[in-house]
Amino acid sequence: MDDYFIKHKMREYDVRASFVGVQSGEVLQLLGDDSKVYNLCSISKLVTSLLCLKLFSQKKIDLTSKICEELLNFENVEIDVEDCLRHVSGIEDIEEDFMPNQSISKNKLLSNIKLGEYGKFLYSDHGYMIVQYFLEQKFGVKFENLVKQYIFAPLSLNSFKYINHRSEIDAKTYCIGYDPKGAPIKESYSIYPYPAACGLWGNGKDIMILLQEVTAGLRGESALKIDQDIYSLFMKSKYEKWLGIGCFLEGEGSIVEFSSLGWGEGYQSILASIPSQNRTIVVLTNKDSGKHQLESFCGDVYRSWVSTIE
Template sequence: MELNISMDERMKFYNVSGLSIALIGNGQISTAEGFGVLESGTNNRVSNHSIFHACSISKFITSMLVLKLIELGMLDLDEDINNRLTSWKVPTNEFTLDKKVTLRTLLSHQSGIIDPEGSFGEFDSTQGIPTMVELLEGKTAYCKEAIQVQYEPGSDFQYSDAGFCIIQQLIEDASGRPFEVMVTEHIFRPLNMNNSTFVVQYISEVINDDFSCGHNKNGHVVDSKYPIYPFPAAAGLWSTPSDLAILVVELMNSLQGRSNLGLSQSKAKEFITSQGCKEWTGLGVFLDGAEQELKISSLGWGVGFQCMLVAYPYKGTGAVIMTNADLGVHQLQGIIGEIFNSLTL
């Protein structure tokens, strides 16, 4: 696969300062390349090691961690999550009488949880870092209403950051360890994803020349420079296209019984199988097509950044595109979509 596009010209057209891409072919990374700069007005060039905010692609990593912990017997896909939650419980109400909230419904955004309007915004230094319990209880500016089930689990789809905050708390309660430690131990370290981190709360301590600043649609650096979201499992990941492509390749290998993480073929297949009431929803990824033409995707969009992960797991092809620009339009309507449409995957 080749990039059949004039990247410098298109980046100038869209006011995109920096962009990085990794392509997957024949089940392995075939291309990794950076373009532009990490911060407008500087000569800090984007490289293969440049780290971008992955925003909601965090959910893809979190979902893979859940599969691993299920394989270890630490979690269960279909049991009532209140059985293992200790720090906080999903409040019972009329919607949970017959159907309970499970990891399956949380991962597929069909748990009955609806994010309160205006919730889950960017980190505010005056508010500090919330615990997940504080957030779920509606005691922070990031989520001012207590989270509760608002429709029968499995009966509808509502994209939810709160659902992944619940997953984070479940992982911490079940393991007795911080979420970031569990990701590092079970995902990053075994796969040598050395340019990925969830330690966003302390970004000032980990920031280095490899980190990209965020930019608005006019190409200007955003006020916070390195925007963060203080709910790691939902939107806290900083990573590179190459690192994310490593995880995509791991999923492809798992489907062939060659997992490096110890994931079974059955769990890998379930990960990319339609769930519940929506055929286009897997366990933390979105689906399109079927059989050999099945396409999975995960999108990230936050202050100053946009990115997209797309793969055809049975064909062994895919692409991860990350930019340090929020163009204000859906990824497919901007430079990411133009690049993706130019590829033959």
């Protein structure tokens, strides 16, 4: 994979800006402007999961804490933190609750909660927001401050920021989003003011650092000082063999890959890692292809990376 390949694919898919980071052992390759800031959308969930594992490692929370009893007043509901992180809580999303450039109050979001089948995969932004409210209630501080204290500051992830308002956007470094037809999206940027679920923005350099931390932690070399046994929960399946904590799993034996995908109005991204081989890839773009990531620019770049793996 080289700069020519990336630029060729950008032209093919009409992608205006992209970042591609690839690590193979000690060799690190960065293609594109690693200082540009992208909407990371649902990759936010990987960060939320990492925060929960960090707090669990310090015995500040229990992943089996029953959170619905405290926040939703549901009786006889055994949903815990880990269930929400794995998308098996049965909590159903209401699409209009997570539209860009609009804000819904905590009370309204919680009042919209509906329960489906527990223990079955059901992708849930609501579930992650419930984890956020649980943490804020327990620690008495904003979720953003918790993440900054325990994750961003120790790893020096200086570009990472949860954006809640258009006024927080720096037009010099933040990439404008584009729709499937190649036109700038309405209001130029899609802002999702739901930090734990989909509110994170960041640049390529910092997302690579984050991914390197997760990969190193799974090998017992965490800069955040999270025990390897706790880190391994990321890649331990429950209910579904392809479902980790805050990520998706593929493969078996020593060749298991975890991945996280981001998709919002104007932006798509994918990151993947095979920790046992210290191989990772990050692909960030400022275009919503209108298709799944694997059917667009992100997918072609990802498959090029996969083709190099033995």
